[in-house]
Amino acid sequence: MGFMAVIGFAVARLRNLFAVVMLTGIFSLTAAVLYVILDAVDVAFTEAAVGAGISTVLMLGTLALTSSEERVESSGGSKWALLLVVATGCVLVYGTLDMPPFGDPTAAIHHHVAPYYLEKSGQEIGLPNVVTSVLASYRGYDTLGEVFVIFTAAIGVLLIIGRPKFGRRRTHRMLVGELSNSMRNNVILRVVSKLLIPFILLFALYVQWHGDFGPGGGFQAGVIFAAGFILYALIFDIDTARTMIPASITRLFLALGVLLYAGVGVAGFVLGGNFLEYSVLAADPVSGQHLGILLVELGVGMTVAAAMISIFFTFARQEH
Amino acid sequence: MEYFGLINYWMVIILMMTGFYIVIAHDNLIKKIVGLNIFQVSVFVFYITMAKVKGGTAPILADGITIYSNPLPHVLILTAIFVGVATTALGLALVVRIRDAYCTIEDDEIENQEDNA
Numbered sequence: 001m002g003f004m005a006v007i008g009f010a011v012a013r014l015r016n017l018f019a020v021v022m023l024t025g026i027f028s029l030t031a032a033v034l035y036v037i038l039d040a041v042d043v044a045f046t047e048a049a050v051g052a053g054i055s056t057v058l059m060l061g062t063l064a065l066t067s068s069e070e071r072v073e074s075s076g077g078s079k080w081a082l083l084l085v086v087a088t089g090c091v092l093v094y095g096t097l098d099m100p101p102f103g104d105p106t107a108a109i110h111h112h113v114a115p116y117y118l119e120k121s122g123q124e125i126g127l128p129n130v131v132t133s134v135l136a137s138y139r140g141y142d143t144l145g146e147v148f149v150i151f152t153a154a155i156g157v158l159l160i161i162g163r164p165k166f167g168r169r170r171t172h173r174m175l176v177g178e179l180s181n182s183m184r185n186n187v188i189l190r191v192v193s194k195l196l197i198p199f200i201l202l203f204a205l206y207v208q209w210h211g212d213f214g215p216g217g218g219f220q221a222g223v224i225f226a227a228g229f230i231l232y233a234l235i236f237d238i239d240t241a242r243t244m245i246p247a248s249i250t251r252l253f254l255a256l257g258v259l260l261y262a263g264v265g266v267a268g269f270v271l272g273g274n275f276l277e278y279s280v281l282a283a284d285p286v287s288g289q290h291l292g293i294l295l296v297e298l299g300v301g302m303t304v305a306a307a308m309i310s311i312f313f314t315f316a317r318q319e320h
Numbered sequence: 321m322e323y324f325g326l327i328n329y330w331m332v333i334i335l336m337m338t339g340f341y342i343v344i345a346h347d348n349l350i351k352k353i354v355g356l357n358i359f360q361v362s363v364f365v366f367y368i369t370m371a372k373v374k375g376g377t378a379p380i381l382a383d384g385i386t387i388y389s390n391p392l393p394h395v396l397i398l399t400a401i402f403v404g405v406a407t408t409a410l411g412l413a414l415v416v417r418i419r420d421a422y423c424t425i426e427d428d429e430i431e432n433q434e435d436n437a
């Protein structure tokens with residue numbers, strides 16, 4: 001954690017935005033390691049895939065479209081900002097004095113619904129990964145909402161910068177051109193990534209279907225799947241990558257995933273249960289839960305993969 | 321050693337305040353988004369810290385293990401990470417549009433242009 005704090009300070013001081021973005025990637029990886037230490041394997045998985053992978057690529061895309069150097073200035077407001085920040089920090093530290101100590105099993109958080117999930121989910125849902133059970137079944141409403149947020153954000157990005165250009169516009173430096181002129185001619189990168197991409201996609205599918213039993217699930221699988229395509233687009237050609245998965249297909253899957261999730265919920269209605277009640281989907285409740293979680297995770301994976309791919313292409317194709 | 325158990329929370333606060341400082345003290349819009357990300361990660365670490373139970377393992381049921389860490393915060397943070405990256409993408413898209421309209425991504429320069437217009 002000390003390492004994370006050091007990176008945080010470095011980010012605050014550095015003016016070169018490229019270095020800042022790279023440091024954010026390292027920051028995310030460190031955070032992922034910390035989550036593993038704190039037993040949150042699913043979260044660590046997600047953080048490593050999203051924080052270190054996708055958001056770094058998106059930030060680099062933005063840098064290529066704007067400028068990679070922060071203007072040096074000496075503004076007087078900075079002292080007041082520091083003062084305000086230190087004051088807030090002190091208040092928060094005072095607040096922590098009432099917190100239960102780290103790892104205390106008697107803390108209030110461990111005595112509400114968590115013991116129920118840990119004791120009952122084995123029988124009620126029959127999946128060893130409690131995180132998946134809670135995510136897709138007990139708190140299915142929440143997850144449906146999150147999927148809608150991702151869906152909406154992808155639509156927002158497409159609306160804001162996805163359209164053909166209008167107004168005045170200068171020729172920007174190429175995102176892909178800049179990165180890949182050196183990368184494309186590098187034989188080692190080409191060969192290695194050609195070998196790796198099928199395995200990345202395969203691994204994504206494994207994570208998708210194995211999420212019930214080990215760490216993983218639709219969210220992580222979607223990101224890994226998208227990362228495979230993004231790697232292809234970066235190393236080879238962005239237009240070739242785009243012809244492989246045209247915009248119409250990503251948009252279709254974007255909507256289809258959300259629809260599948262909500263559809264499973266409605267199917268619960270039709271079969272006489274509540275919204276998102278999976279027990280009625282099959283003859284016995286446990287296999288109904290299995291089926292429901294599998295379908296819901298598939299929907300999540302589809303939406304996430306499609307959202308990440310379309311956001312990436314929207315950023316990457318800005319300057320054509 | 322009463323305060324020893326609180327060190328994790330204090331590190332979270334240091335991280336959070338670093339992010340907060342970046343957001344309010346820097347004019348560069350990309351830097352602000354990076355600051356928000358750091359702030360966000362600090363909140364995630366806070367939740368995950370609370371979920372840890374001493375001597376527990378990851379919440380994947382297995383024979384012979386009786387103590388698990390709390391799975392609920394894990395679920396919340398897992399989805400929060402995705403919402404975070406989605407909103408970050410949206411913010412970055414706005415930055416690109418702002419750059420198109422104003423030719424700069426420095427907050428005060430944009431304000432100057434607004435005043436002069």
